[in-house]
Amino acid sequence: MPILQPDTVYQLLRNITSPVVAITSERDGKRNGMISDSAVRASIAPTVPRLSVYIHKFNFSHDLIFETGRFVLHLLRDDQFELIHRLGFASGRASDKLAGVPHRLGELGVPVLDDCYAHFECRVVNVMDVGSSTCFLGDVVAVGYGAARGPQGAVMTAAYFRAHMPATWRAQYERLLEAAQAYAAERARDIRPVIWRGLERS
Ligand SMILES: Cc1cc2nc3c(=O)[nH]c(=O)nc-3n(C[C@H](O)[C@H](O)[C@H](O)COP(=O)(O)O)c2cc1C
16 A cells, blocks of 8 residues: 555545635524534435534533534525624634624524525534544534525635635634644544433433
């Protein structure tokens, strides 16, 4: 087997990133949103719609989702750069990132963004500890299109975002990515067994 450099492996793995999605959460009236490109369909059964997503433990959203077992995942259109910048480049710990972003509370009491390609309201049914992050497995309990009420435009992919983000954002994007990579490298091997409390209760 050829030995590939870590950078080459990382570039190959980028082929396995997901579309760029916005993930919202809510706890005790505090509403938040973040960006991810690590979401995937987690069930092929149309009657059991499921998805999963990896969220770093240093993100505020991680705690909100872990503590409430609820989140909404939004597919975005490929013109929603500003929203990605707002939700994905700074933490919501100290600010209200959803202020000024039109939304309503969905069936689970979690913000549903008006402007998106489509959204999936999810209830967490299991989690996997990944050391530096948690993989949340969610049952999809409600679905809708954005305010246009039908699929509009194309879905934002991770590759499209990286290639077309405004040049003035790139240095900050690279800095944030490097910091997240350092965090992940330090904690990736510290995997702990975790039992999702929702399962314990059932
Ligand atoms: C294109 C893109 C993809 C991202 N993917 C992830 C991801 O898969 N998992 C993650 O935990 N953070 C990801 N992030 C970073 C979070 O969105 C970012 O840390 C955000 O500020 C977290 O906000 P919060 O602290 O309010 O939860 C991504 C950011 C961008 C711009």
